[in-house]
Amino acid sequence: MLPEQRDILWTFLTIMFTLFAFYAFINVVKHCRERENVSTTFWGAIFGGFLFVMFLEAVHMFGLNQQEQLSFFFGKMVLTIFLLLLTWGIFFKSMEIENQSPPIIRAFFWWTTISVLLAGYSNWLPQQRSDPPPKATAFVGEITMEEYAEMGRVIIFGTEQIAGQKAIGKGQCPLCHTFDAGDNIGRCPNLFGVGTRGLERVKEDRYKTSPVAVGENEPKSNIIKGAPDQIPDEYRRAGAPGFDGMNAEDYIRESMMCPSCYVVKGYGKAGDTVSPMPVISKPPISLNNVEVNAVIAYLQSYNEPGDYSKVTVPLPSADDGPTETAAEEEGGEAPLFVTGSEPIEEIVNVLGCPLCHTIPGIEGAMGELGPKLHEKINAPKRIKDPRYKGKATNTKEYVRESILNPSAFLVMNEEENELYPDGLMPQDFKHKLSVDAIDKLVDFISQTEG
Numbered sequence: 270m271l272p273e274q275r276d277i278l279w280t281f282l283t284i285m286f287t288l289f290a291f292y293a294f295i296n297v298v299k300h301c302r303e304r305e306n307v308s309t310t311f312w313g314a315i316f317g318g319f320l321f322v323m324f325l326e327a328v329h330m331f332g333l334n335q336q337e338q339l340s341f342f343f344g345k346m347v348l349t350i351f352l353l354l355l356t357w358g359i360f361f362k363s364m365e366i367e368n369q370s371p372p373i374i375r376a377f378f379w380w381t382t383i384s385v386l387l388a389g390y391s392n393w394l395p396q397q398r399s400d401p402p403p404k405a406t407a408f409v410g411e412i413t414m415e416e417y418a419e420m421g422r423v424i425i426f427g428t429e430q431i432a433g434q435k436a437i438g439k440g441q442c443p444l445c446h447t448f449d450a451g452d453n454i455g456r457c458p459n460l461f462g463v464g465t466r467g468l469e470r471v472k473e474d475r476y477k478t479s480p481v482a483v484g485e486n487e488p489k490s491n492i493i494k495g496a497p498d499q500i501p502d503e504y505r506r507a508g509a510p511g512f513d514g515m516n517a518e519d520y521i522r523e524s525m526m527c528p529s530c531y532v533v534k535g536y537g538k539a540g541d542t543v544s545p546m547p548v549i550s551k552p553p554i555s556l557n558n559v560e561v562n563a564v565i566a567y568l569q570s571y572n573e574p575g576d577y578s579k580v581t582v583p584l585p586s587a588d589d590g591p592t593e594t595a596a597e598e599e600g601g602e603a604p605l606f607v608t609g610s611e612p613i614e615e616i617v618n619v620l621g622c623p624l625c626h627t628i629p630g631i632e633g634a635m636g637e638l639g640p641k642l643h644e645k646i647n648a649p650k651r652i653k654d655p656r657y658k659g660k661a662t663n664t665k666e667y668v669r670e671s672i673l674n675p676s677a678f679l680v681m682n683e684e685e686n687e688l689y690p691d692g693l694m695p696q697d698f699k700h701k702l703s704v705d706a707i708d709k710l711v712d713f714i715s716q717t718e719g
C-alpha cells in the first residue's frame with residue numbers, strides 16, 4: 270500500500286467528528302451560561318479539551334495510509350468519541366436537563382452508526398489493489414540471495430495478481446513459458462528444472478554444432494556460442510572460463526542472451542535452427558546484467574523454495590552499474606495496463622504482441638511464434654475459410670475477435686503445415702484492455718499488410 274493512498278471516508282468521518290466535538294462544546298457552554306450554579310470554565314475546559322484532542326486526531330489522520338487509518342480510527346477515534354458522548358451524558362444528567370438529546374444529536378448518532386457499519390463492510394470486502402509494481406530494479410545497499418531471487422521472480426511474474434488476472438513482469442517469460450512441473454502450453458519448453466538440466470544440454474553432441482558451432486558468432490544476438498568468457502563485459506560472470514568450464518548458470522544466461530545459440534529440440538523453426546525466443550538483453554525486453562542474474566538466481570532456486578545453495582550467480586554490488594538501473598526505474602518498467610491514450614507503438618509493445626508477431630509498422634516487431642500480422646489481407650481470407658466458425662463478418666470484427674477470443678479460429682501455419690497451437694496467444698487481453706485501447710489496436714492491426 271502506498272503511503273499516499275488514503276480512504277476518503279475515514280478522513281471525512283474524522284472531520285465530521287471534530288465538527289461534532291465543536292458542536293458539543295458550544296452546546297455545553299450555552300447550557301452552563303443559562304444556569305447560575307454551574308461552572309462554565311470547568312465544563313468548558315473539559316469539552317474544549319475534547320475538541321482539541323479531536324482536532325489533533327483529525328490532523329493526524331491526514332498523514333496515515335489506509336491500513337493505519339483503519340486501526341487508528343477504531344483504536345483511538347472511536348474511544349474519544351465514546352468518552353465525549355459519555356461525558357456529555359453525565360453533564361446532561363447532573364444538570365438535570367430535560368431534553369437530553371436534541372434531534373440533531375440523534376440524527377448524528379444514526380448517521381455515524383450507519384457510516385461506521387458501511388465503512389467496516391467496505392473495508393472487509395477484498396480490496397482491489399492499485400499499487401504500481403514495485404521497482405524490480407531498485408536495490409539499495411546489501412541484499413540477501415532470497416531478496417535477489419525474489420527480484421527475479423518479480424521480473425518474470427510481475428507483482429501480485431490484480432483482480433484475479435495472471436500477472437506478468439517485464440521479462441514477459443510467462444507469455445511463452447510455463448514454470449510448474451507438468452504444465453505445458455506447447456510451443457516453449459517448461460522451465461521447471463532448467464536450473465540443473467542446462468548442463469546436460471551443453472553435453473549433447475547437438476549443442477557443439479547446431480545451429481552454430483561452439484566458438485562461432487551467432488549473428489542475431491552477436492554472441493559467441495559456448496564462450497562464457499566472451500559474453501559482453503557487463504553481463505559476464507567474474508572469472509568465467511571458456512567452453513570447458515561452462516556451468517548451468519552460463520547455459521541459462523546464454524539461453525536468454527542468445528536464444529538461437531542452441532535451440533531445444535522441437536521448439537525451434539526451420540528444423541530447430543532458429544529460436545522464436547526474443548533476445549532478453551535487447552529491446553523490447555532489455556534486461557540489464559543485474560536483472561538477468563536475478564532471473565537466473567530465481568530459476569536456480571525455485572524448485573526448492575527457501576534453498577539458495579544451488580544459486581551460483583553473485584549478489585549485485587554497487588558497481589554493477591547503478592546508473593543503468595536508475596535509468597530503468599524511470600522508463601523501463603513495463604506497466605501492466607494500457608489506457609488507450611498511449612501511442613499505438615507503446616500499446617503494442619506493452620502488451621507484448623511483438624514477442625510473437627511480426628507486425629509491419631512497429632519497429633523491432635519480429636516475433637515468430639504466431640502468424641505475421643498482415644491482417645488487411647489475412648482477415649478476409651480467414652473469414653472465407655471453411656473452417657471458420659467465428660462471428661466476424663469484416664476485417665475489424667475478425668481482428669477484434671482474434672484479440673479478445675484467440676481460440677475462435679486457429680490459423681494454419683503454412684511453414685510447418687499444422688495449426689498454430691491453441692492457448693499460446695494469451696486469452697486474457699479482454700481483461701487488460703480498455704475500450705479505447707482495443708479500438709485503437711483493432712484500427713491499427715486491421716490496416717497492416719506486408
Ligand code: HEC
Pocket residue numbers: 440441442443444445446456457458459460463467470521524525528529531532533536537544545546547549564624625638
Ligand atoms: C516469445 C516467447 C518467449 C519468451 C517471451 C521467452 N522465451 Fe524462453 N524460450 C522460448 C522458446 C520458443 C524456447 C525454445 C527454443 C530455444 O531453445 O531457444 C525458449 C527457451 C528458453 C530456455 C532454454 C530452455 C531449456 O530447456 O533449455 C530458457 C532458459 C529460457 N527460454 C528462458 C527464458 C526467460 C528467463 C524468459 C523471460 C526473461 C524467456 N525465456 C522468455 C520462447 C520464449
Ligand code: HEC
Pocket residue numbers: 444445617620621622623624625626638639640641642643644647648651668671672675676678679680689690691693694695698710714
Ligand atoms: C505468446 C505469443 C502471442 C502473443 C503475446 C500474442 N499473440 Fe496473437 N497469436 C499468437 C498465435 C500462436 C496465433 C495463431 C493462433 C490463433 O489464431 O489463435 C495468434 C493469432 C493472432 C491473430 C490472428 C492472425 C491471423 O492472421 O489470423 C491476431 C490478429 C493476433 N494474434 C493479434 C495479436 C495482438 C494484437 C497481440 C498483442 C495484443 C497478440 N496477438 C499477442 C500468439 C501470440
